[in-house]
Amino acid sequence: MTPLEKILTAQIKAQGPISVSDYMAICLFHPEHGYYSTRDPFGTTGDFITAPEVSQMFGELIGLTLAQTWMDQGKPARIALAELGPGPGTLMADILRTAKAVPAFAEACEIHLVEASQRLRKVQAQTLRNVTPTWHDHTEELPTDVPLYLVANEFFDALPIRQMIRDGDTWRERQVGIEGEALTFGLSAGAPLSALAHRLEDTKDGDLVEFCPQAPALMQSLAKRIDSNGGAALIFDYGDWRSLGDTLQALHEHEKVAALYKPGESDLTAHVDFEVLVADLPCAHSRITPQGIFLERLGITDRAQALAKNLSGTDLKQHIAAHRRLTHPDEMGTIFKTFALFPSGANPPAGYET
Ligand code: SAH
Numbered sequence: 001m002t003p004l005e006k007i008l009t010a011q012i013k014a015q016g017p018i019s020v021s022d023y024m025a026i027c028l029f030h031p032e033h034g035y036y037s038t039r040d041p042f043g044t045t046g047d048f049i050t051a052p053e054v055s056q057m058f059g060e061l062i063g064l065t066l067a068q069t070w071m072d073q074g075k076p077a078r079i080a081l082a083e084l085g086p087g088p089g090t091l092m093a094d095i096l097r098t099a100k101a102v103p104a105f106a107e108a109c110e111i112h113l114v115e116a117s118q119r120l121r122k123v124q125a126q127t128l129r130n131v132t133p134t135w136h137d138h139t140e141e142l143p144t145d146v147p148l149y150l151v152a153n154e155f156f157d158a159l160p161i162r163q164m165i166r167d168g169d170t171w172r173e174r175q176v177g178i179e180g181e182a183l184t185f186g187l188s189a190g191a192p193l194s195a196l197a198h199r200l201e202d203t204k205d206g207d208l209v210e211f212c213p214q215a216p217a218l219m220q221s222l223a224k225r226i227d228s229n230g231g232a233a234l235i236f237d238y239g240d241w242r243s244l245g246d247t248l249q250a251l252h253e254h255e256k257v258a259a260l261y262k263p264g265e266s267d268l269t270a271h272v273d274f275e276v277l278v279a280d281l282p283c284a285h286s287r288i289t290p291q292g293i294f295l296e297r298l299g300i301t302d303r304a305q306a307l308a309k310n311l312s313g314t315d316l317k318q319h320i321a322a323h324r325r326l327t328h329p330d331e332m333g334t335i336f337k338t339f340a341l342f343p344s345g346a347n348p349p350a351g352y353e354t
Contacts (some may be wrong), residue, residue, distance in 0.1 A: 004033040004264030009178060017177035017186055020248065021213065024268050028158060029116055033264040036117040037159075042088045047267050049250045050154050051236065051291070051332060052091035055322035057307070058153075058172060059094025061298040061351075062133040065096065066149050067102040067341070069232050079231065081109040084139065085155035089113075089127030093152070096131060110146070114139055126330060139218050146229035150222060156237045156277065157269040158217075161210045163246065164196060166203050174208070176260065178182035183260045209248050210270055212323055217278050219341075226341050227283035232349050233341040236291060239272030240337075247271035264326045274337060286340045286352035292333025295326055298351045 001009070008026065012018060018026075028035050041047040051058040070079065083092050092111065099106040111133040115121050121135050142148060164171035170190030177186040199209045216341055222233050239247075250257045252266040259268065277287045304323040311319050327333045342350045 001031070001148065002262050002264050004030055005183065005262075007033070007180075008176070008263055009181065012176065012183075013289060016176035017188075020174050020176065023037070023162035023176045023263075024248075027266070027268050028160075028265045030264060032281065034117075035264055035267055037119055038264070039119065040088060040123050042090075047253060050087065051326055051336070052094060053088075053151060054325050055319070056094050057300055057303050057323070058093045058295070058305065059097045060104060061300060062087065062091070062151055063095035063098030065099070065234065065298060065350045066232070067099055067105045068148065068152075069251065070083055070105050070108065071102070073147065073230050073343075073349060075104060075108070076147050076230065077108055078110065078148050079113050080143045081146060082112040082114065082142055082150040084114045084152035086113050086115060086124050086157065087154075089124035091125050091153055092124075092133075093153060096128075107243045108322060109149075110134070110143075112136060112142055114142070136292070138162065139221055142224060142236075144347075145229070147229045148225045148233070149231045150226075150233040151236075153234070153236040154269075156212070156215060156235070156272045157239070159212050159214050161212045161248070161270045163210050164193060165206055166199075166205055166207045166209065166340075168205065179207060183263070185260070187221050190260075202242070204245070207244060210247060211273065211276065212242055212270075214274055216279065217272075219281060223281040223283040223341055227343050230343055230346075234338060235277065235340070236336060236338045237272040237335070238332075238335045239274060241273075241288060242275045243271050243273045246296045266316050272337075274339065278339065281341065282344075284342050284344050284346065284348070284354065286348045286354055288337050288339045289352060290329075291336035291338055292327035292329060292336050295333075296349045300335070 031037055043053050086092055090231055099230055111131050113133045114136045163174035167190040171193045172190045173188040175186050175188055176183055195211055247270045248259045248270050250259045250261055250266040252262055274288045325331045340349045
């Protein structure tokens with residue numbers, strides 16, 4: 001048993017089963033034994049590799065889009081350049097390096113990072129040691145008095161989800177309980193749920209639907225800031241317009257494992273329901289775009305060729321593989337999607353369409 005499994009077992013014995021969202025939140029962010037509290041899971045030696053770790057081209061193209069958006073919106077003298085869940089800080093470092101190509105943009109940026117893990121904050125401070133970021137626990141704490149230029153890559157997939165199984169016009173919640181000494185899934189009694197009213201249209205008895213309770217309020221707070229003060233938010237994650245079925249996924253040492261395997265030592269994520277992220281926002285948003293198409297529109301092939309000129313041997317092979325990995329439909333090109341928020345009446349950032 002992992003230390004966290006002992007804690008969870010004792011808690012469930014004393015107080016009864018917990019929701020999948022509580023299980024996720026405890027496994028990822030328990031202050032002592034949570035996955036993100038105890039490790040730096042990124043890169044080839046960790047459990048997973050994210051787009052900024054695959055290649056610097058990802059952050060470079062995002063940096064250029066942000067700089068272009070800043071010029072299109074009248075070059076405000078002060079802006080908040082913010083990231084949700086920066087992980088090791090690589091994406092922000094690549095954005096800032098590229099931003100130097102537009103010096104007035106780089107000078108306008110105050111860096112804000114929303115990060116729940118104290119341990120990862122230390123890694124970010126080291127990666128971004130040439131700038132002075134301000135860290136926040138919640139999106140609500142981001143500045144409200146300057147334009148907001150925000151990126152989030154693989155942030156929403158780490159937000160806890162509830163899993164509900166349809167039973168007539170009610171929903172039974174999937175819970176984590178105990179059988180013998182082992183954690184096991186069970187179901188609550190059925191109850192109606194207004195957050196899933198729209199899913200009575202496209203589901204039948206027994207279907208499993210997921211929803212992320214934190215996502216709508218978080219998106220509203222970003223959208224309000226962007227509509228009032230200007231800026232843009234570029235969101236990248238994997239998932240689809242509307243999710244159906246169980247997408248809770250655990251990863252341990254690059255392997256898919258069962259969702260209840262080694263709590264606190266496995267990463268837990270779920271597919272993102274993009275429909276919910278863009279529902280009823282008080283600002284404009286782009287279409288949901290496959291990541292590969294977005295990067296091709298911004299010229300990733302030209303950038304890849306320019307970088308390739310200085311590479312040979314294994315480095316060149318790795319670089320070609322990284323380009324393919326970010327863009328090819330069989331790799332991250334289609335399952336990963338992106339969309340942008342921007343002020344009502346403004347043009348979408350480069351790479352996006354309405
Ligand atoms: N964006 C990075 C890391 C993605 S992993 C990359 O692309 O490599 C998810 C990141 O989000 C981690 O830094 C994690 O600690 C952070 N995170 C997850 N849920 C969070 C929450 N509710 N509040 C703040 N940070 C969170």
